[in-house]
Amino acid sequence: AQKVTQAQTEISVVEKEDVTLDCVYETRDTTYYLFWYKQPPSGELVFLIRRNSFDEQNEISGRYSWNFQKSTSSFNFTITASQVVDSAVYFCALSEAWSGGSNYKLTFGKGTLLTVNP
Amino acid sequence: ETGVTQTPRHLVMGMTNKKSLKCEQHLGHNAMYWYKQSAKKPLELMFVYSLEERVENNSVPSRFSPECPNSSHLFLHLHTLQPEDSALYLCASSQDGGGSTTDTQYFGPGTRLTVL
Numbered sequence: 289a290q291k292v293t294q295a296q297t298e299i300s301v302v303e304k305e306d307v308t309l310d311c312v313y314e315t316r317d318t319t320y321y322l323f324w325y326k327q328p329p330s331g332e333l334v335f336l337i338r339r340n341s342f343d344e345q346n347e348i349s350g351r352y353s354w355n356f357q358k359s360t361s362s363f364n365f366t367i368t369a370s371q372v373v374d375s376a377v378y379f380c381a382l383s384e385a386w387s388g389g390s391n392y393k394l395t396f397g398k399g400t401l402l403t404v405n406p
Numbered sequence: 407e408t409g410v411t412q413t414p415r416h417l418v419m420g421m422t423n424k425k426s427l428k429c430e431q432h433l434g435h436n437a438m439y440w441y442k443q444s445a446k447k448p449l450e451l452m453f454v455y456s457l458e459e460r461v462e463n464n465s466v467p468s469r470f471s472p473e474c475p476n477s478s479h480l481f482l483h484l485h486t487l488q489p490e491d492s493a494l495y496l497c498a499s500s501q502d503g504g505g506s507t508t509d510t511q512y513f514g515p516g517t518r519l520t521v522l
Contacts (some may be wrong), residue, residue, distance in 0.1 A: 323510070331494055333513035379449070383509070393462075394511060396449040 290315045290384045294397035301370055302405050309365045309400045311380030317341075321383040322356065322363045323394065328376040339363065370404045377401050408432055410514035412497050418520045419487065427482040427517045429497030436502060437461075438480040439511060440472060443494040455480060487521045494518050 291314040301307045313322065324336040337347065339356050347354045351368045367374055377399040384393050410431045419425050431438060440452040454461040455474040463472075469491075471483040480497055498511040 325513070330515060331496075331518070332515040333496065333498075335510055335512055338510050393451060393454075394449075398446075398448050 290317070290320075290382055290395045292380050292382050292395050292397035294378075294380055294400050296400045297398070298401045298403070300403045300405065303372060304369050305404075306366060306368050307370050307402065307404075309367075309378050309380075309402065311363045311365065311397060313361050313363065313380070313382045315361075315382060315384065317384060323381040323383070324354065324363075324365050325379045325381065326376045327379060327399070333379065336365075367402075370402075372404050372406055375402060375404045410497055410499055410512055412495075412514040412517050414517060415515065416518045416520075418522065419484070420522050421487060421489070423487075424483070424485040426484065427495055427497075427519075429480040429482075429514055431478055431480075431497075431499035431512075431514075433499055433501075433512060435499040435512075436477050437500045437509070438474060438477070439498040439500075440480065440482055441496040441498065441513075443496055443516070445493075449496070452482075484519075487519075489521050492519055492521045 293312045295310055299307060320341045322339045325333040326336055327333050337354055344356050344358055353366045355364045363380060379399045380397045381394040384395060413428045417425060437456045439454050442450045442452055451464050452466045453463055453472045458474050458477055469486050473481040473483060494516045496516045497514040500509040500511045502509055
């Protein structure tokens with residue numbers, strides 16, 4: 289069974305600090321996708337990034353960066369120079385083949401609540 | 407309107423009521439999903455529709471009844487719910503209903519449901 293573990297339940301930082309959110313996954317699939325979503329207090333899950341299992345290049349988007357390490361089954365997310373608006377719950381998710389290979393089911397971690405204090 | 411919208415945003419209902427949640431996607435996608443998000447639990451997938459056909463019912467009680475009249479609209483009909491059904495119900499959509507490996511799901515803002 290596929291599994292996503294976000295060991296950090298809550299993290300609290302002061303504005304401008306860098307913060308890394310950890311994600312460890314388990315899967316038997318050789319082809320899979322990893323995702324990060326942000327859920328602000330409004331409730332909507334906002335898509336941040338998708339990474340496939342064959343692409344281990346790290347990615348940077350503004351203050352956000354992602355470190356995919358297949359050897360350790362980790363897909364960590366770093367926010368540089370955090371801001372109050374970054375306060376949210378962040379979810380890591382793993383896709384698996386659906387029944388018959390149609391569509392892809394997301395297995396979510398339990399999420400990490402990030403609080404950025406001014 | 408853009409993206410995925412859900413109505414109502416908040417709903418309070420008694421256990422004997424019948425209500426419906428509505429989801430609409432404006433992204434031209436072919437697949438739609440219902441998720442349940444309870445406190446302290448991971449998101450739980452409830453239903454998946456691909457090209458208006460139900461692909462999966464993830465062991466959801468029959469008091470939840472989905473309906474997908476077309477690829478842009480998804481409903482969740484509720485009847486005789488229990489207090490433990492109180493949760494945030496999220497709708498999502500994705501591009502390809504045919505098994506693409508690149509599907510990304512885009513979520514709506516959710517309906518906060520309270521069952522008294």
